[in-house]
């Protein structure tokens with residue numbers, strides 16, 4: 001059929017809609033595929049910007065990685081194409097937008113237990129799937145998670161993912177709050193960096209801010225390296241137990257993703 005893998009997609013196949021966000025490397029628009037009316041999101045990356053930041057290999061790795069990941073909680077890369085100045089990533093449109101906006105707009109700026117438990121189950125399931133495909137996401141945080149029309153989460157932005165194990169240097173752009181100790185100390189690391197991030201993410205879901213947040217980079221580093229966590233009194237014991245099993249210095253002591261999904265605090269909120 002016309003949409004077989006040999007079809008050459010181009011910007012002319014799409015009607016561009018409103019902007020969904022602005023990034024350092026380009027912007028994202030919702031777009032409608034002309035023949036089917038299908039809504040997608042198109043991330044435009046400027047080649048000049050990519051080349052300047054020496055990220056060409058990263059883009060190619062993202063396309064290679066994300067085009068093979070097929071999971072209901074991972075934002076699908078549907079196709080990609082380029083012209084002389086830009087690379088276009090065509091991804092599924094997540095009509096609920098960015099998860100961190102849902103978090104900041106929630107009453108008290110945090111999710112109720114039931115929502116946090118359902119969300120962390122979906123993130124653990126998506127990340128377990130990545131690990132089974134030897135992919136470390138490395139950048140799990142609310143900013144990189146989208147919400148589908150259905151309310152299900154979609155893990156996105158594999159711009160920083162790598163094949164496991166790896167010690168590729170990661171420029172410290174963006175928040176440090178999610179960095180695990182082994183990445184701060186620039187040691188070789190493995191898939192369990194994602195386990196750490198899931199612990200930070202669950203804390204942020206329930207508290208409204210990440211556990212080690214402080215002004216100043218080195219203070220944040222110090223709190224991460226000393227595992228200086230304060231649990232507000234409203235955090236349920238089950239959630240504290242789960243977070244404490246993920247935020248472990250030694251990566252081999254962190255709870256498995258299977259263990260996260262089966263944890264009693266998570267299980268009690270899983271509806272059918």
Ligand SMILES: Nc1ncnc(NCCc2cnc(NC(=O)Nc3cccc(C(F)(F)F)c3)s2)c1Br
Pocket residue numbers: 020021023025028041043050055056058059060062075089091092093094095096097098146156157158159160
């Ligand atoms: N409602 C929505 N529905 C669907 N999508 C939305 N936003 C796009 C989410 C993304 C999916 N994939 C992405 N990938 C990259 O950004 N890659 C990226 C970025 C910088 C540098 C690099 C690299 F050059 F370093 F590789 C690679 S962003 C929204 Br809002």
